[in-house]
Amino acid sequence: MPLTKDEISKMIMSAFPDATLELKDTMGDNNHYSAKIISKIFNGKSRVEQHKMVYKALKGKMGNELHALALTTEEDK
Amino acid sequence: MSDINQKIKDIISSKDIVLFMKGTPDAPQCGFSMAVSNILKNLNVKFEGVNVLSSDELRQGIKDFTDWPTIPQLYVKGEFVGGCDIVKEMFEKGELKKLFEDKSLLS
Numbered sequence: 001m002p003l004t005k006d007e008i009s010k011m012i013m014s015a016f017p018d019a020t021l022e023l024k025d026t027m028g029d030n031n032h033y034s035a036k037i038i039s040k041i042f043n044g045k046s047r048v049e050q051h052k053m054v055y056k057a058l059k060g061k062m063g064n065e066l067h068a069l070a071l072t073t074e075e076d077k
Numbered sequence: 078m079s080d081i082n083q084k085i086k087d088i089i090s091s092k093d094i095v096l097f098m099k100g101t102p103d104a105p106q107c108g109f110s111m112a113v114s115n116i117l118k119n120l121n122v123k124f125e126g127v128n129v130l131s132s133d134e135l136r137q138g139i140k141d142f143t144d145w146p147t148i149p150q151l152y153v154k155g156e157f158v159g160g161c162d163i164v165k166e167m168f169e170k171g172e173l174k175k176l177f178e179d180k181s182l183l184s
Contacts, residue, residue, distance in 0.1 A: 063146035
């Protein structure tokens with residue numbers, strides 16, 4: 001089952017409560033999303049670490065139920 | 078340590094730039110792998126494309142090894158640089174070229 005935008009948004013916001021999130025269903029197919037996440041939780045972390053934190057928040061769904069999520073993360077300074 | 082982890086270590090230490098991808102640089106089988114492969118070609122660096130579709134063990138093994146859920150994965154001098162999104166962002170900001178310059182990998 002593909003993930004809905006709401007489900008993705010909930011998982012991200014519960015891991016990054018302070019985040020500014022721009023989430024788009026880029027193809028309108030519940031399968032290809034793009035997310036831009038700005039959060040203080042990323043401050044001081046490398047990009048690889050930031051993306052790993054997001055993948056953890058998605059609880060193993062990335063690469064499985066969630067086929068494509070183009071990810072941009074930014075520190076909130 | 079399992080055999081596949083050792084095999085991956087051997088691969089990433091044997092070449093300066095290694096791209097774990099679906100398909101090959103000349104015949105990528107996934108848009109994300111193609112995008113990263115094209116970026117490396119654009120920067121004119123020599124890289125080794127490792128086709129993870131050639132082995133289920135490798136396909137899962139590289140995800141566990143890096144603790145990263147998706148393919149492609151780029152390694153430079155034995156270090157994980159990122160997946161498609163990070164590599165694209167670094168390329169657009171000129172950071173990838175700088176990384177290759179700093180490691181004397183630009184021809």
